[in-house]
Amino acid sequence: xxxxxIAVVAGDGIGKEVIPAAINVVEATGAAVEFTHFDWSADxxxxxxxxxxxxxxxxxxxxxxxxxxxxxxxxxxPSNIHAKEILLGMRFKMDLYANVRPVKxxxxxxxxxxxxxxxxxxxxxxxxxxxxxxxxxGGVFKQGTPDEIATQEDFNTxxxxxxxxxxxxxxxxxxxxxxxxxxxTCNVMTYAGGLWQRTFxxxxxxxxxxxxxxxxxxxxxxxxxxxPKQFDVIVTNNMFGDIITDLAAALQGGLGMAxxxxxxxxxxxxxxxxxxxxxxxxxxxxxxxxxxxxTVAMMLEHLGFTKESERINQAVLEAVRQKxxxxxxxxxxxxxxxxxxxxxxxxx
Numbered sequence: 001x002x003x004x005x006i007a008v009v010a011g012d013g014i015g016k017e018v019i020p021a022a023i024n025v026v027e028a029t030g031a032a033v034e035f036t037h038f039d040w041s042a043d044x045x046x047x048x049x050x051x052x053x054x055x056x057x058x059x060x061x062x063x064x065x066x067x068x069x070x071x072x073x074x075x076x077x078p079s080n081i082h083a084k085e086i087l088l089g090m091r092f093k094m095d096l097y098a099n100v101r102p103v104k105x106x107x108x109x110x111x112x113x114x115x116x117x118x119x120x121x122x123x124x125x126x127x128x129x130x131x132x133x134x135x136x137x138g139g140v141f142k143q144g145t146p147d148e149i150a151t152q153e154d155f156n157t158x159x160x161x162x163x164x165x166x167x168x169x170x171x172x173x174x175x176x177x178x179x180x181x182x183x184x185t186c187n188v189m190t191y192a193g194g195l196w197q198r199t200f201x202x203x204x205x206x207x208x209x210x211x212x213x214x215x216x217x218x219x220x221x222x223x224x225x226x227x228p229k230q231f232d233v234i235v236t237n238n239m240f241g242d243i244i245t246d247l248a249a250a251l252q253g254g255l256g257m258a259x260x261x262x263x264x265x266x267x268x269x270x271x272x273x274x275x276x277x278x279x280x281x282x283x284x285x286x287x288x289x290x291x292x293x294x295t296v297a298m299m300l301e302h303l304g305f306t307k308e309s310e311r312i313n314q315a316v317l318e319a320v321r322q323k324x325x326x327x328x329x330x331x332x333x334x335x336x337x338x339x340x341x342x343x344x345x346x347x348x
Contacts (some may be wrong), residue, residue, distance in 0.1 A: 003034045004065040004303045009086065012042045013277030014287035014335075015070020021339035022068075022292035025315075029308040029344035031300055036064070040086050042074030050084040057093045058168035060268055065301050067270040070292070071277035090270050093130050095166070096262035097160065098167045099127040099241060101274065102298070103228075103248040103258075106320045110253030110329055113225070120229035122253050126168040127241025129262055131160045134238050156192040156237065161199045167208045167265070168235035179232035180204070183240055184214040196237065221247055249274060253329050256288030259295040261302060271299040288326045290316055293342060316346045 008217065010019040023035055031156070040052050053059075060067055068088065072083035090096060105111050105121035137153040172180050186193030197214060204212035215223070217240050223230065224244070224320045227250055236244060249258040258274035271293035281287050293316055301309035318324075324341040325331030 003032045004305075005063065006033055006035050006299070007060055007064040007067045007146075008035050008037045009040050009067065009072075010037070010068045010279065011040070011070040011072040011086075012074045012083075013071050013279050013282040014125075014275070014278055015035040015072070016282070017285065017335045018273065018287055018289045019068065020298045021289040021335055023327055024299065025293050025312060025339055025343045025346065026296050026308075028346040029300075029305075029311055031305045031308040033300075033303070033305075034163050035068075037081060040082070041072070041080055041204075042077050044078050045082040047077060051082040052089055057089060060090070061094055064140035064268055066242050066268060066303055068296065068299060069272040070271055071273070071275065071288075073277040073279070075279055088134070091262055092135070094264065094268065094270070095130060096264050096267075096270055097128065097130045098263045098265075099129040099245075099260060100263055100298075101125045101245045101248070101258065101260045103245075105250055105252045105255075106317050110257070110320070111169075111204070111251055113228070113251065116228065116251070123228070123231040123248075124171065124177070125241060125248060126164065126171060126233060126235045127158060127245065128164040128235075128237050131155045131157060132238030154189075154192055154239075156195050158195065158199065161196055162203060165196075165200050165203045165212075165235055168204060168233050169210060171209070172210050172233045177210075177232045179211045179213070180207075180308075181220075181231060181234050182214040183217045183220045183234065183236040183244070185217055187216060200235075201266065217244075220244065224248060224251070245274065254288075256289050256326070257294070258293050261295070261298050263302070269302060271295050271302070285336060286326060286328075287335050289327050289335050289339045290319070290325065290329075293339065311346055312342070315342045318345060 009014045037107050044052050072087050102124050105118045108117050133152050133154045136156050138151040141149040168180050186197045249255050255275040260274050261271045263269040275291050275293045295313040297309045320344050323331045
């Protein structure tokens with residue numbers, strides 16, 4: 001069987017530490033994959049002004065089965081132009097329309113809520129990834145004057161809304177989940193919210209085996225904090241999904257524990273830990289590698305390496321239980337030492 005080809009962009013900050021750590025864990029499983037590294041980063045941009053080569057996205061789609069991205073963002077590039085063109089470029093130009101973020105608590109001690117056990121936090125947020133306010137449409141009029149006007153346009157297409165809702169229902173069915181909840185803002189964002197609600201109701205009627213419901217986004221965040229066990233699959237738009245998933249990450253121990261995939265079924269998809277580049281922690285061997293390790297497990301499952309993915313997830317769970325982790329989640333190991341412990345447990 002030919003090896004699956006994975007492009008790697010470690011990026012900036014702690015990405016340069018957690019991505020190699022996660023790759024070492026993959027290699028410990030013996031999965032039939034090969035990695036090709038690209039130096040797209042703030043360092044590259046500051047050196048020669050290149051954020052991403054002109055044919056990069058076509059090359060990734062043509063030559064690779066998946067992309068593993070670390071973190072992008074560096075205070076030496078105040079505009080973050082490299083991060084925008086690399087990361088958002090992949091999402092938009094490769095049409096990676098489904099941002100999938102599993103939210104799973106591994107140990108009760110990691111959750112800030114009282115009396116919440118691992119079985120109470122196990123849901124998935126499916127976020128539309130290519131529309132909404134993040135398409136960078138809008139403008140500024142009379143800038144710098146008391147009459148300044150700024151507009152940011154929120155795009156929602158029938159095609160985009162329908163395909164992400166169908167993706168959410170399909171994911172629920174594949175994973176044996178029973179409920180899909182759509183966050184709804186049709187009470188105030190009547191046009192966009194109305195499109196989401198109509199489309200959701202139409203698609204839900206085709207999935208009689210799955211319970212469907214909707215909720216306003218302000219009520220949703222309250223219920224996530226009060227009673228997370230009621231959730232199974234949440235489908236939402238780009239901006240609200242961005243906010244909801246960071247709140248949800250807190251339930252599982254923080255952003256350092258959170259994994260995500262940017263997926264277009266049947267096409268080259270991209271996987272990235274949620275935590276960002278965290279410049280204050282870069283180069284100190286203290287960043288939590290579990291988000292990146294869980295992300296590669298998610299990527300391996302997507303590529304068909306189900307056994308290897310399950311082994312990594314079990315090893316991560318055991319590391320958390322034995323506190324063979326970084327300090328942010330109760331351990332005393334460094335980034336590389338935590339990953340080495342997980343890798344060693346996979347080899348035994």
